[in-house]
Amino acid sequence: MKPWTGSALLAWVAAAGFLFAAWWPHFYQSALPLVGLQNLTNPMIGWPLALTTLAVALFLSLPGLLSKERLLICAGFSFCLFLVTAFYASPVAAVVFVFIGANLVRESRLSSGIPQGEAVKK
16 A cells, blocks of 8 residues: 555645644634634644544554555544534535545555446455
């Protein structure tokens, strides 16, 4: 598995964005200028989300840990983070988790050698 095919890089970008939004109140005395991301400045929402996204990015960056099954588990985790972020923070901030999850599902399908659109028969 290649760690930098897209999911790890996107997770690192998301982690940097969430950390920036969570740190905003500590550096500036004003509200976050991006209205759709202002809920991320709440310490009960922003910090856990930023640290969780950082853990996902770190996991996806370690090629020794990646397998098809683990990519699918991480994709499911990304879709769960999408739901949590959409309800508690912002749908704008949640979109990144859909892209990470969809890319992980695509990567796991490509790594298994199954052509797109074919069902696996047992």
